[in-house]
Amino acid sequence: MIRTRFAPSPTGFLHVGGLRTALYAYLFAKKNQGNFLLRIEDTDKTREVAGGTQNIINTLHWADMFFDEGPEIDGPYGPYTQSQRLELYQKHAQQLIAAGHAYYCFCSAERLDAVRQAQIAAKQPPAYDRLCRKLSPEEVQIKLATSEKQVIRMKVPLTGSITFHDIIRNDVSIGYNVVDDQVIIKSDGFPTYHLAVVVDDHYMHISHVIRGEEWLPSTPKHLLLYQYFGWQAPQFAHLPLLLNPDRSKLSKRQGDVAVEDYRAKGYLKEALINFIAFLGWNPGDTREIFSLKELEQEFSLERVGSAGAVFNIEKLNWLNHQHIMRKSDEEVLSMVKPLMEQAGWDIPDDTYCLRIIKVLKERLVVLPDFITYGDYFFNAPSIFDETAVTKHWHHYTPEHIALFVERVKELTSWDVLSLEAALKATLEQTGIKMGALMAPLRITLTGFAQGVSVYELMEILGKTESLKRIAYGVETLTKQTR
Numbered sequence: 001m002i003r004t005r006f007a008p009s010p011t012g013f014l015h016v017g018g019l020r021t022a023l024y025a026y027l028f029a030k031k032n033q034g035n036f037l038l039r040i041e042d043t044d045k046t047r048e049v050a051g052g053t054q055n056i057i058n059t060l061h062w063a064d065m066f067f068d069e070g071p072e073i074d075g076p077y078g079p080y081t082q083s084q085r086l087e088l089y090q091k092h093a094q095q096l097i098a099a100g101h102a103y104y105c106f107c108s109a110e111r112l113d114a115v116r117q118a119q120i121a122a123k124q125p126p127a128y129d130r131l132c133r134k135l136s137p138e139e140v141q142i143k144l145a146t147s148e149k150q151v152i153r154m155k156v157p158l159t160g161s162i163t164f165h166d167i168i169r170n171d172v173s174i175g176y177n178v179v180d181d182q183v184i185i186k187s188d189g190f191p192t193y194h195l196a197v198v199v200d201d202h203y204m205h206i207s208h209v210i211r212g213e214e215w216l217p218s219t220p221k222h223l224l225l226y227q228y229f230g231w232q233a234p235q236f237a238h239l240p241l242l243l244n245p246d247r248s249k250l251s252k253r254q255g256d257v258a259v260e261d262y263r264a265k266g267y268l269k270e271a272l273i274n275f276i277a278f279l280g281w282n283p284g285d286t287r288e289i290f291s292l293k294e295l296e297q298e299f300s301l302e303r304v305g306s307a308g309a310v311f312n313i314e315k316l317n318w319l320n321h322q323h324i325m326r327k328s329d330e331e332v333l334s335m336v337k338p339l340m341e342q343a344g345w346d347i348p349d350d351t352y353c354l355r356i357i358k359v360l361k362e363r364l365v366v367l368p369d370f371i372t373y374g375d376y377f378f379n380a381p382s383i384f385d386e387t388a389v390t391k392h393w394h395h396y397t398p399e400h401i402a403l404f405v406e407r408v409k410e411l412t413s414w415d416v417l418s419l420e421a422a423l424k425a426t427l428e429q430t431g432i433k434m435g436a437l438m439a440p441l442r443i444t445l446t447g448f449a450q451g452v453s454v455y456e457l458m459e460i461l462g463k464t465e466s467l468k469r470i471a472y473g474v475e476t477l478t479k480q481t482r
């Protein structure tokens with residue numbers, strides 16, 4: 001059975017790269033009728049942020065990625081939080097010591113630092129010099145009785161190399177000369193990531209480890225541990241790096257990296273998931289719009305490339321618009337309503353709102369665009385765009401508008417066609433051009449010279465509101481331009 005896991009550390013927010021790792025692990029499991037697990041890797045207490053775990057769970061749920069086993073829901077191989085499994089790691093570290101695959105290290109932080117400085121000065125890669133690996137069992141016993149602090153390190157072969165298969169990178173070879181005698185139990189008794197990840201992936205029956213490229217250099221350590229324990233290792237798939245458009249590593253400096261930032265900016269979960277799915281994967285044809293369910297059908301690790309994937313915000317914007325267009329007007333309304341409330345608008349009935357969504361939907365890139373473009377449907381303008389006024393408002397304008405108003409006052413039916421006919425008749429009567437009437441009218445109705453069709457606007461606003469706005473606009477602008 002395919003079993004994958006997402007194993008984040010609860011260090012605050014969920015990075016978009018983390019969401020991509022979670023998504024690929026989730027999709028691979030779903031595609032193969034497997035299980036997807038969430039495991040919280042909280043063994044580094046210094047990096048933990050309160051509420052971090054909850055934030056990860058909420059974000060996965062927001063994206064509709066539900067895990068089959070994990071914190072809160074538990075499962076057959078729990079607990080799924082590493083800080084609740086400390087005894088297991090201790091036991092396994094002792095097992096490694098007994099078998100001669102690990103050793104106690106008593107070196108002080110000062111000594112380690114001095115060794116590192118000397119190596120840097122000699123232009124050697126910094127690594128532990130393995131001093132304690134040479135201690136005799138008697139020396140170890142004496143030191144254990146007298147020393148305050150010690151760690152446990154794994155033994156890495158001094159020569160040779162390891163070759164392993166990665167689903168995305170094929171055969172990878174790494175020489176042991178670049179692999180350090182990794183600390184596996186820290187002086188506080190907590191395991192490091194390397195021991196905990198191997199023990200947990202084994203006991204949780206993980207079949208495929210899907211994770212970021214940054215973990216590739218650690219894989220030899222993990223494979224050695226599998227060997228030392230006599231366990232079969234899972235398969236590995238290391239996902240490509242995420243890059244900024246300038247091909248530097250995706251960083252906060254060049255834009256948002258937290259999933260919640262995109263959520264707050266009004267991106268749809270469907271769009272973000274669709275976008276993130278394409279950061280490394282593609283379906284092999286020209287299709288670009290996918291729902292999570294469709295991705296669950298299509299995804300394969302074989303179609304994930306090893307080249308860095310560029311995080312292109314324009315593509316995300318385009319996808320967001322596409323996914324908005326896929327939603328019904330009612331769905332869009334339920335998404336923008338909280339934003340309207342936030343903006344402090346009096347929200348009229350749904351029928352009114354839905355008419356506006358119909359008009360504006362195709363202009364929406366992100367949801368808050370509805371507030372920007374939709375404002376004048378809900379709030380009469382009190383100020384008028386100066387550039388527009390200078391350009392379109394002339395001393396004869398009020399007179400022309402008055403003729404138009406006279407006509408529309410008589411209308412028995414207030415709709416686009418009748419309003420259009422009234423405007424055209426006014427143009428014939430006065431001999432002025434369309435724009436000379438349309439633009440000033442729109443200014444009185446919205447405050448701006450550009451926007452949706454004046455007829456549509458007046459139909460939606462209704463007779464009373466339209467005439468009220470026109471009257472106020474004419475009065476104000478006549479005074480202003482006198």
Ligand code: GLU
Binds near residue numbers: 007009212215
């Ligand atoms: N806890 C590691 C992280 O935060 C997990 C890496 C892995 O998936 O093995 O990325």
